[in-house]
Amino acid sequence: MIPAFKTRERVRQIVITGNPNSGKTTLFNALTGLRQKVGNYPGVTVERKEGHLSFDDGSEAILVDLPGTYSLTPNSPDEKVTTDILLGKLKDGSLPDLVICILDASNIERHLYLATQIIDSQIPVVLALNMIDTAEAAGVKIDTTRLERSLGVRVVPTIGTKGIGIAGLKHAIAEKHPGRLPSRSLNLPKVVEEELDELIGLLKQYRGIPPPAALHEAVDLLSSNNGHSTGHGPLSQEILDHVRKDRERLDFLEIDRPSVFVESRYAWIKRSCQDAITRPPEGGISFSDKLDRVLVHRVWGYVIFLTLMGVMFLSVFSWSAIPMEWIGGGF
Numbered sequence: 001m002i003p004a005f006k007t008r009e010r011v012r013q014i015v016i017t018g019n020p021n022s023g024k025t026t027l028f029n030a031l032t033g034l035r036q037k038v039g040n041y042p043g044v045t046v047e048r049k050e051g052h053l054s055f056d057d058g059s060e061a062i063l064v065d066l067p068g069t070y071s072l073t074p075n076s077p078d079e080k081v082t083t084d085i086l087l088g089k090l091k092d093g094s095l096p097d098l099v100i101c102i103l104d105a106s107n108i109e110r111h112l113y114l115a116t117q118i119i120d121s122q123i124p125v126v127l128a129l130n131m132i133d134t135a136e137a138a139g140v141k142i143d144t145t146r147l148e149r150s151l152g153v154r155v156v157p158t159i160g161t162k163g164i165g166i167a168g169l170k171h172a173i174a175e176k177h178p179g180r181l182p183s184r185s186l187n188l189p190k191v192v193e194e195e196l197d198e199l200i201g202l203l204k205q206y207r208g209i210p211p212p213a214a215l216h217e218a219v220d221l222l223s224s225n226n227g228h229s230t231g232h233g234p235l236s237q238e239i240l241d242h243v244r245k246d247r248e249r250l251d252f253l254e255i256d257r258p259s260v261f262v263e264s265r266y267a268w269i270k271r272s273c274q275d276a277i278t279r280p281p282e283g284g285i286s287f288s289d290k291l292d293r294v295l296v297h298r299v300w301g302y303v304i305f306l307t308l309m310g311v312m313f314l315s316v317f318s319w320s321a322i323p324m325e326w327i328g329g330g331f
């Protein structure tokens with residue numbers, strides 16, 4: 001990240017991330033105002049947007065609006081910029097001091113996929129539950145206190161477009177965020193858990209990979225058939241042999257390697273959200289559903305239909321006399 005110094009204390013490096021269209025740029029603008037600088041990341045044509053964040057006590061932080069990504073497995077150069085920064089894969093091995101992860105509250109389970117991956121990576125994180133207005137309009141209620149308890153991180157509700165919750169978000173950013181203890185938000189079969197822990201140990205020991213990247217790289221190696229590294233140089237023969245044996249063992253046990261990690265994460269998310277999210281009954285009743293209920297009702301449907309037909313009949317035969325008189329009077 002950018003080396004920035006202010007008198008004696010190092011200025012905190014904070015990054016904003018989240019799925020595309022979750023409201024990252026809107027919240028970035030609300031937090032930084034007009035104090036922004038736009039450039040490119042070195043070596044790629046991906047826009048880099050940076051701003052200054054000032055706190056009540058006079059201290060400042062640098063805020064970077066990272067490109068959006070759905071997970072920590074990148075599918076484009078933009079997403080690679082984000083995942084490299086979040087996993088400490090930059091050349092100098094630096095990690096952000098804090099990650100602000102923006103979630104679309106009306107799509108919370110899907111957006112928690114990336115958020116829980118970041119929580120697993122053990123970088124201090126604050127979740128901004130944005131678009132609370134859209135969620136409420138859809139009848140979704142989220143108890144942020146309960147969500148905080150189940151996820152173990154700060155959760156702040158916001159409506160970026162209206163500037164609601166910005167003060168609360170700034171407050172949460174300013175708090176002290178102790179590094180988290182390792183508690184993975186995965187709920188894996190025991191045998192997968194064992195293989196994963198063993199491989200993480202090997203990757204840390206032999207390659208000096210930082211913990212966030214080691215967990216992620218181990219998951220990547222076990223779930224795919226890739227023989228290549230995910231960004232920390234080539235793998236040693238010893239690790240490759242170990243990975244091959246792990247894969248054979250899991251395949252023999254008929255564990256679906258590509259989906260076991262994804263499914264267990266979603267299962268974990270579902271469980272943690274259970275008590276915190278209330279949805280409208282019957283999967284949400286929209287306005288048109290409500291209208292349908294009355295208009296196609298067995299009794300009221302006919303009453304409304306006959307009334308409308310009656311009004312049309314009257315309008316043609318009786319009320320038309322009035323405009324006809326006007327027209328007649330005009331000649």
Ligand SMILES: Nc1nc2c(ncn2[C@@H]2O[C@H](COP(=O)(O)OP(=O)(O)O)[C@@H](O)[C@H]2O)c(=O)[nH]1
Binds near residue numbers: 022134158160
């Ligand atoms: N209803 C609603 N719309 C929002 C909110 N925050 C952002 N938006 C809108 O969502 C869209 C995507 O926002 P943007 O900040 O560009 O998302 P980004 O892709 O994550 O940077 C824009 O049209 C915003 O105006 C919010 O809290 N509520």
Ligand SMILES: [Mg+2]
Binds near residue numbers: 024
């Ligand atoms: Mg944006």
